[in-house]
Amino acid sequence: MRRLAKEWVKPAALGAFLLACALTLAYAESGVQESSRVPKPNVTAEKGEKCVEDTEFMRRNHMKLLLQHRITAVHEGDNQKTDKFSIVNCVNCHASAKDNSVAGPGDFCQSCHAYAAVKITCFECHSSKPSGPAPAFHPVVSQGPVDKASPANMMRYQAYHGRLPNLDAGLNAKDMAGVIQ
Amino acid sequence: MQIVFRQLDGKSRGYYGLLGGLGLLTLIGLFSAYQMEHHGHIITGMTNQVVWGMPHVFAVFLIVAASGVLNVASIATVFGKQFYKPLAPLSALLAIALLAGGLMVLMLDLGRADRLIVAMTHYNFKSVFAWNVFLYTGFFTLSAIYIWTMMDRKAAVFNKPVGFAAFFWRLSLTTGTGSLFGFLVARQAYDTALLAPMFIIMSFCYGLAVYLLVLMAAFGWSKRPFGNAVITRLKNLLGVFIAAVLYFVAVYHLTNYYFTRQHEFERFILLDGGVYTLLFWIGQILLGGVVPLILLYAPATRQSRSAIASACLLVVLGGLAQMYVTLIGGQAFPLQMFPGMVESSSFFDGVIHPYAPSLPETLLGLGGVAMAGAMVVFAIKILRFLPESLDDSVVNPHHKAG
Amino acid sequence: MSDFDTYRRRFMGGVLGLAAAAALPAGVLFWQTAEGEVNDGTPASDTVRWGMLVDTTKCGAGCDACVRGCNQENGLSGDTSPTSPQWIRKVQVSNPRTGNSFSLPMMCQHCEEPPCVDVCPTGASFKRADGIVLVDRHLCIGCRYCMMACPYKARSFIHQPVTDQLAEVPRGQGCVESCTFCVQRIDKGKRTTACQDACNAEGHQAIYFGDLKDPDSEISRRLASYRSQEVLASLNLHTGVRYQGI
Numbered sequence: 001m002r003r004l005a006k007e008w009v010k011p012a013a014l015g016a017f018l019l020a021c022a023l024t025l026a027y028a029e030s031g032v033q034e035s036s037r038v039p040k041p042n043v044t045a046e047k048g049e050k051c052v053e054d055t056e057f058m059r060r061n062h063m064k065l066l067l068q069h070r071i072t073a074v075h076e077g078d079n080q081k082t083d084k085f086s087i088v089n090c091v092n093c094h095a096s097a098k099d100n101s102v103a104g105p106g107d108f109c110q111s112c113h114a115y116a117a118v119k120i121t122c123f124e125c126h127s128s129k130p131s132g133p134a135p136a137f138h139p140v141v142s143q144g145p146v147d148k149a150s151p152a153n154m155m156r157y158q159a160y161h162g163r164l165p166n167l168d169a170g171l172n173a174k175d176m177a178g179v180i181q
Numbered sequence: 182m183q184i185v186f187r188q189l190d191g192k193s194r195g196y197y198g199l200l201g202g203l204g205l206l207t208l209i210g211l212f213s214a215y216q217m218e219h220h221g222h223i224i225t226g227m228t229n230q231v232v233w234g235m236p237h238v239f240a241v242f243l244i245v246a247a248s249g250v251l252n253v254a255s256i257a258t259v260f261g262k263q264f265y266k267p268l269a270p271l272s273a274l275l276a277i278a279l280l281a282g283g284l285m286v287l288m289l290d291l292g293r294a295d296r297l298i299v300a301m302t303h304y305n306f307k308s309v310f311a312w313n314v315f316l317y318t319g320f321f322t323l324s325a326i327y328i329w330t331m332m333d334r335k336a337a338v339f340n341k342p343v344g345f346a347a348f349f350w351r352l353s354l355t356t357g358t359g360s361l362f363g364f365l366v367a368r369q370a371y372d373t374a375l376l377a378p379m380f381i382i383m384s385f386c387y388g389l390a391v392y393l394l395v396l397m398a399a400f401g402w403s404k405r406p407f408g409n410a411v412i413t414r415l416k417n418l419l420g421v422f423i424a425a426v427l428y429f430v431a432v433y434h435l436t437n438y439y440f441t442r443q444h445e446f447e448r449f450i451l452l453d454g455g456v457y458t459l460l461f462w463i464g465q466i467l468l469g470g471v472v473p474l475i476l477l478y479a480p481a482t483r484q485s486r487s488a489i490a491s492a493c494l495l496v497v498l499g500g501l502a503q504m505y506v507t508l509i510g511g512q513a514f515p516l517q518m519f520p521g522m523v524e525s526s527s528f529f530d531g532v533i534h535p536y537a538p539s540l541p542e543t544l545l546g547l548g549g550v551a552m553a554g555a556m557v558v559f560a561i562k563i564l565r566f567l568p569e570s571l572d573d574s575v576v577n578p579h580h581k582a583g
Numbered sequence: 584m585s586d587f588d589t590y591r592r593r594f595m596g597g598v599l600g601l602a603a604a605a606a607l608p609a610g611v612l613f614w615q616t617a618e619g620e621v622n623d624g625t626p627a628s629d630t631v632r633w634g635m636l637v638d639t640t641k642c643g644a645g646c647d648a649c650v651r652g653c654n655q656e657n658g659l660s661g662d663t664s665p666t667s668p669q670w671i672r673k674v675q676v677s678n679p680r681t682g683n684s685f686s687l688p689m690m691c692q693h694c695e696e697p698p699c700v701d702v703c704p705t706g707a708s709f710k711r712a713d714g715i716v717l718v719d720r721h722l723c724i725g726c727r728y729c730m731m732a733c734p735y736k737a738r739s740f741i742h743q744p745v746t747d748q749l750a751e752v753p754r755g756q757g758c759v760e761s762c763t764f765c766v767q768r769i770d771k772g773k774r775t776t777a778c779q780d781a782c783n784a785e786g787h788q789a790i791y792f793g794d795l796k797d798p799d800s801e802i803s804r805r806l807a808s809y810r811s812q813e814v815l816a817s818l819n820l821h822t823g824v825r826y827q828g829i
Binding site for chain 1: 626627709711712713717719720721744745748749750751753754755756757758766767769770771772
Binding site: 291 | 650663665666667668669672673674675676677678679680689698700701702703704705706707721722723724725726727728730731732733734735736738739740741742743744756757758759814815818829
């Protein structure tokens with residue numbers, strides 16, 4: 001009996017250790033303690049009323065869309081301006097105001113992926129900065145007369161129009177069309 | 182008398198020193214690969230003109246030698262020479278180790294090594310490179326099964342069929358490796374059907390040289406008896422292969438030189454190519470061919486173990502020189518888009534493409550060699566690859582002492 | 584067989600079984616991420632074949648407007664170091680025996696039978712239905728075999744990280760690239776390439792781009808009226824780029 005017990009010491013210790021690991025992980029996931037190391041994702045969009053699909057669909061399937069769309073885009077061609085799922089359009093809307101990018105710290109793509117610990121390599125090749133005027137299918141939102149020439153607005157203006165506005169001429173709603181406050 | 186296989190004791194300081202040294206070199210190679218991945222290939226000497234460099238010189242050499250080193254086992258199994266049977270397990274082990282080392286270098290040099298899973302799941306079957314993926318993985322499998330049939334008495338009945346399969350598989354593999362270059366119509370150094378059989382005969386030569394070196398080292402350093410009968414047979418075979426390689430090289434260059442349109446390229450390799458000419462004549466032909474032949478056959482040296490070992494080492498170095506001339510010399514010579522004309526551009530048209538090997542890429546190549554070595558050193562300690570003795574009385578039952 | 588051997592065999596069997604069981608969901612996950620249905624826009628089709636005609640008699644020896652135009656359109660730096668990508672380059676050709684010389688722009692020739700497509704192990708180098716030869720950078724593993732295979736040395740490898748790429752022209756470290764016939768413009772409906780526009784802006788009008796399958800396009804009419812050659816025509820690659828006056 002004692003010899004039997006001796007044989008089981010090592011496997012039992014291993015099992016206890018694994019159980020402890022599993023419980024620690026489960027406890028960590030439960031959210032009872034707020035981990036301050038990884039900030040919660042920042043899911044914002046700077047432009048446009050809504051995304052091309054609803055949020056829940058996007059949360060689940062944006063990867064599938066990207067993986068499939070990139071094949072059709074490269075092999076069949078895509079008009080980056082009008083194709084709904086072109087990554088160029090994702091970036092145009094979701095680029096953050098503060099650094100005009102989706103891949104900087106705390107920005108749209110990066111914050112969710114850092115939180116989920118899933119490394120993305122898209123922006124090693126794709127530009128993380130918006131390009132050109134707003135995409136055709138997004139409704140342009142005008143916020144009435146605009147007179148605040150904040151640095152963020154100036155950056156957005158430049159991203160859309162390709163140049164800085166002529167501040168002496170004054171900003172008007174038409175100029176700032178597509179630029180959200 | 183039954184040949185007994187036994188693991189290496191592997192407890193001596195020399196053994197651990199060797200294993201540790203090879204392990205360290207492997208780690209340095211891996212670190213170089215990390216640097217290349219992180220900073221990009223700009224830290225290497227490879228450019229848009231010479232796209233395959235030192236890593237590929239080492240990798241292709243290792244892969245070619247890997248398929249050739251299995252020759253020893255094939256002679257035993259496929260050609261039925263009982264004399265070679267005790268030499269077979271080490272041969273198959275070396276095949277796996279050298280191929281693993283070569284592939285490690287090749288895969289770590291990829292511009293996007295993180296996309297290996299893409300290479301494993303997307304295939305363009307017109308590409309020899311894609312076929313090579315299957316050929317290499319199949320070679321691993323077949324060699325492993327081959328070893329199993331040699332070591333497990335119950336599986337010995339499969340030894341002959343697996344041996345045949347491995348033999349034909351590695352001929353396909355080496356043909357594929359040679360065709361990597363032979364199928365390229367773009368470069369004057371390639372674009373010839375001769376490259377495939379030339380690579381096969383080179384694999385026999387380099388593989389046997391590596392095998393003999395490893396065998397002599399393993400037996401010498403572990404103080405196991407190693408008779409002259411084995412060495413003599415192997416070194417004579419090596420001499421035949423060296424001569425065959427020299428023949429193929431001669432035919433390749435003579436044919437090339439016969440074509441007027443290849444004159445400039447042949448002058449480049451044979452006469453005024455600078456480092457490539459030196460490596461060809463002194464490295465590949467003299468040190469890799471003529472001197473080993475003399476060492477192996479001249480009455481003064483053919484009995485001397487150190488001369489034979491030197492010959493094997495020179496063959497290996499000559500092989501690396503040959504790979505450098507073939508791979509890098511072939512890329513250094515400019516493309517002839519307008520035959521007979523003089524071209525110049527901002528993209529190095531019409532000029533010999535400069536190339537200087539850098540430290541990271543050379544260390545990566547050496548790391549692959551070291552990993553292959555470490556695998557062998559480790560394996561012969563844990564499994565019974567080496568015969569206890571290769572004394573003349575053991576290997577040759579008809580041997581008469583004195 | 585001793586007890587320990589039995590125990591060892593059972594242990595190995597158990598570990599292998601566990602590994603196989605773990606591999607199954609991983610394999611399903613990989614397979615799942617590869618599926619998906621997205622279709623938008625009209626795909627490129629083979630009713631069209633894009634091609635280019637270069638009239639080298641109008642090509643200026645010192646002029647590199649086409650190169651600068653391409654660099655600007657595609658976000659290239661314009662460096663000419665050995666590791667810098669060049670999608671198009673001016674090649675000066677001279678005959679040492681007759682003294683005659685000419686220059687021409689050399690870029691990816693968009694062959695009908697591209698050697699680069701033949702040799703690419705993953706199929707990343709491919710010919711689109713409308714004849715444009717492209718690198719699918721999602722599939723490219725950076726092996727550079729296509730660069731070895733191209734008879735025109737048209738391809739470049741990106742040797743370092745890229746951070747300032749244009750949104751319309753994604754490019755990054757570790758992949759191979761070459762002239763795309765300005766595919767990002769073609770797909771949006773434009774019918775001229777950047778090199779063509781730059782050459783026309785200089786007033787040389789040496790580059791014509793258009794649909795080779797349309798007999799009424801300017802390029803087709805010119806090709807039917809004037810003699811033109813492919814570079815390395817003996818290779819039978821049936822390039823999409825043809826030259827007059829070489």
